[in-house]
Amino acid sequence: MNTFQEFAAAYLPVLEKAMQEAITPPDPRLALHYDIMAYHLGWRDEHLRPTRAPAGKRVRPLLCLLACEAVGGTATDALPAAVAVELLHNFSLIHDDIEDNSPTRRHRPTVWKLWGIPQAINVGDGMFTLARRALHALAQRHPPERVLHAFRLFDDACVALTEGQHLDMLFENRLNVSVDDYLYMVRGKTTALLAASVTLGALLGGADEATQDHYFTFGQNLGLAFQIVDDILGIWGEEAKTGKSAASDILSKKKTLPVLYGLNHPEVGQALRALYAGPPFEDAEVAQVLNLLDKANARAYAQQLAESYHRRAIAALDATGIRSSAQDILRAFADALLHRDT
Amino acid sequence: MNTFQEFAAAYLPVLEKAMQEAITPPDPRLALHYDIMAYHLGWRDEHLRPTRAPAGKRVRPLLCLLACEAVGGTATDALPAAVAVELLHNFSLIHDDIEDNSPTRRHRPTVWKLWGIPQAINVGDGMFTLARRALHALAQRHPPERVLHAFRLFDDACVALTEGQHLDMLFENRLNVSVDDYLYMVRGKTTALLAASVTLGALLGGADEATQDHYFTFGQNLGLAFQIVDDILGIWGEEAKTGKSAASDILSKKKTLPVLYGLNHPEVGQALRALYAGPPFEDAEVAQVLNLLDKANARAYAQQLAESYHRRAIAALDATGIRSSAQDILRAFADALLHRDT
Numbered sequence: 146m147n148t149f150q151e152f153a154a155a156y157l158p159v160l161e162k163a164m165q166e167a168i169t170p171p172d173p174r175l176a177l178h179y180d181i182m183a184y185h186l187g188w189r190d191e192h193l194r195p196t197r198a199p200a201g202k203r204v205r206p207l208l209c210l211l212a213c214e215a216v217g218g219t220a221t222d223a224l225p226a227a228v229a230v231e232l233l234h235n236f237s238l239i240h241d242d243i244e245d246n247s248p249t250r251r252h253r254p255t256v257w258k259l260w261g262i263p264q265a266i267n268v269g270d271g272m273f274t275l276a277r278r279a280l281h282a283l284a285q286r287h288p289p290e291r292v293l294h295a296f297r298l299f300d301d302a303c304v305a306l307t308e309g310q311h312l313d314m315l316f317e318n319r320l321n322v323s324v325d326d327y328l329y330m331v332r333g334k335t336t337a338l339l340a341a342s343v344t345l346g347a348l349l350g351g352a353d354e355a356t357q358d359h360y361f362t363f364g365q366n367l368g369l370a371f372q373i374v375d376d377i378l379g380i381w382g383e384e385a386k387t388g389k390s391a392a393s394d395i396l397s398k399k400k401t402l403p404v405l406y407g408l409n410h411p412e413v414g415q416a417l418r419a420l421y422a423g424p425p426f427e428d429a430e431v432a433q434v435l436n437l438l439d440k441a442n443a444r445a446y447a448q449q450l451a452e453s454y455h456r457r458a459i460a461a462l463d464a465t466g467i468r469s470s471a472q473d474i475l476r477a478f479a480d481a482l483l484h485r486d487t
Numbered sequence: 488m489n490t491f492q493e494f495a496a497a498y499l500p501v502l503e504k505a506m507q508e509a510i511t512p513p514d515p516r517l518a519l520h521y522d523i524m525a526y527h528l529g530w531r532d533e534h535l536r537p538t539r540a541p542a543g544k545r546v547r548p549l550l551c552l553l554a555c556e557a558v559g560g561t562a563t564d565a566l567p568a569a570v571a572v573e574l575l576h577n578f579s580l581i582h583d584d585i586e587d588n589s590p591t592r593r594h595r596p597t598v599w600k601l602w603g604i605p606q607a608i609n610v611g612d613g614m615f616t617l618a619r620r621a622l623h624a625l626a627q628r629h630p631p632e633r634v635l636h637a638f639r640l641f642d643d644a645c646v647a648l649t650e651g652q653h654l655d656m657l658f659e660n661r662l663n664v665s666v667d668d669y670l671y672m673v674r675g676k677t678t679a680l681l682a683a684s685v686t687l688g689a690l691l692g693g694a695d696e697a698t699q700d701h702y703f704t705f706g707q708n709l710g711l712a713f714q715i716v717d718d719i720l721g722i723w724g725e726e727a728k729t730g731k732s733a734a735s736d737i738l739s740k741k742k743t744l745p746v747l748y749g750l751n752h753p754e755v756g757q758a759l760r761a762l763y764a765g766p767p768f769e770d771a772e773v774a775q776v777l778n779l780l781d782k783a784n785a786r787a788y789a790q791q792l793a794e795s796y797h798r799r800a801i802a803a804l805d806a807t808g809i810r811s812s813a814q815d816i817l818r819a820f821a822d823a824l825l826h827r828d829t
Contacts, residue, residue: 244605263586289631
């Protein structure tokens with residue numbers, strides 16, 4: 146297998162089956178609780194009828210399995226961890242959608258829209274705890290010390306995830322957020338789980354601590370690069386490719402990296418802060434903001450920062466000294482993330 | 488130490504200190520996230536100023552420490568588990584309060600009332616994950632196999648808790664709930680964590696599997712007895728003692744055990760179902776319901792069921808063959824729960 150797509154085609158069926166086993170009601174009275182989870186994961190439609198394709202790209206579990214193979218392990222050695230990181234990611238989406246008041250995700254109504262906020266909170270809690278319980282299957286293939294180490298990595302990522310989400314919500318209502326604050330938030334909200342995914346893969350593939358650390362660094366920098374590219378596309382992405390309206394993150398006043406760079410800029414900061422403190426934007430204000438960001442070279446700044454995180458991610462892969470086809474796929478994946486336009 | 492009160496007085500300071508260590512922000516930017524948790528736990532008031540007394544009775548962690556001592560362990564061997572069960576319990580309260588739309592808890596505004604639903608959901612998630620992370624401290628005093636066993640007990644309780652909460656919300660909107668369905672719900676929502684608390688104590692005190700099972704049975708039956716006594720007090724408790732208005736659970740149409748027994752009763756069931764399917768109750772309907780429950784002997788039925796669970800709880804303690812002062816406190820605690828009037 147030479148590409149991420151080939152790897153995904155080979156392992157997605159195994160992964161989906163393992164996830165379905167983790168999401169199985171122990172009693173028929175609990176059918177709805179588990180069916181709502183199956184809906185969110187794309188296995189059922191909103192009438193709870195089976196569907197054909199799962200929702201979501203399963204990026205984190207695939208990176209976990211890839212890292213396991215990269216260091217010389219067999220992907221299935223990391224399968225319970227792959228299940229756990231994907232369920233954890235989806236738990237966080239269920240709760241994020243309530244917190245952000247989002248009516249749709251992946252072109253379908255969100256869980257809270259269909260079943261109400263109380264059940265959606267609890268279904269999220271249920272998936273959170275099933276994620277962690279899935280990790281116990283590791284004990285069948287790994288010594289207890291290693292399983293405990295896996296739990297530690299996973300739990301640390303969970304703590305960082307909730308901390309990052311707190312800051313994300315807190316920063317929404319503040320203008321005095323620095324670029325450093327923002328990157329600290331992204332480390333929790335976006336990168337902690339990516340870093341845990343590849344580190345778990347390396348650990349369960351039998352890598353030593355130094356190698357695990359390199360994969361952690363890879364995942365963390367990959368996550369930062371990914372988020373910044375996302376931020377750039379949210380402002381300057383082509384409508385036809387991103388599927389979102391042009392400058393959508395400006396229109397919604399979202400404080401992503403280029404905007405925060407502008408808000409803190411010695412020349413354009415004051416004008417930008419005045420705009421962001423004012424009423425909701427219409428087209429004229431969006432054009433003004435884009436103009437000010439241009440003046441500050443915000444796009445180039447963000448692009449350079451993304452590239453520098455990407456370089457650090459690749460350097461971490463190189464530092465492992467590992468050469469394998471799975472390692473090549475990880476590298477190509479990082480390159481593709483940097484150059485994506487969608 | 489011969490009483491629960493003496494045991495609590497001795498260990499609460501140690502417990503509170505360990506909980507505070509588990510709830511410590513790693514960065515000043517996260518102060519609010521952790522301060523909200525401290526508010527819920529009673530360490531801060533709503534202006535986030537330090538308070539004198541914690542909120543809550545810390546029953547579960549104290550039972551955990553007692554079970555550890557009962558089997559011959561040192562209470563501090565179980566301290567991280569005691570912290571974890573109390574944090575887990577409080578996470579579930581934070582989310583329950585949102586799900587039930589409750590404005591107050593322990594005579595103070597609930598977290599969502601003060602900081603909004605989005606932050607409250609996330610603060611609950613944060614406490615949930617810190618509960619699990621607290622368990623890692625067990626590795627300093629116990630072999631990895633035992634720590635993993637503790638994780639397993641804890642995670643199973645978390646799964647049961649979310650399943651029970653799902654059923655509790657689901658049953659609110661249904662009249663065709665059997666007594667068996669109700670007890671199945673209580674096993675998840677109320678008893679799973681109580682049973683896990685004492686089983687964790689026994690495990691970490693060094694008890695063998697058979698003894699752990701007896702403590703599990705003790706906790707489960709104690710929880711069932713506790714819930715049914717609670718249900719009885721919610722209908723027939725004395726206002727002056729419970730601090731709630733008389734028959735408050737009837738007025739709110741809460742479907743507790745005596746009501747479900749009545750709804751399923753061959754003689755009074757039809758009349759009761761008609762009342763519960765109708766408009767909100769006023770005093771006249773409350774009196775009618777109380778009359779019908781009397782006719783069905785619902786109170787005596789519930790009382791007998793509570794006593795039978797209490798007997799099974801005591802029998803499980805006896806089956807351990809253990810005699811110790813901590814064991815005597817556990818037994819006295821169970822007796823007091825059955826005979827409480829508040």
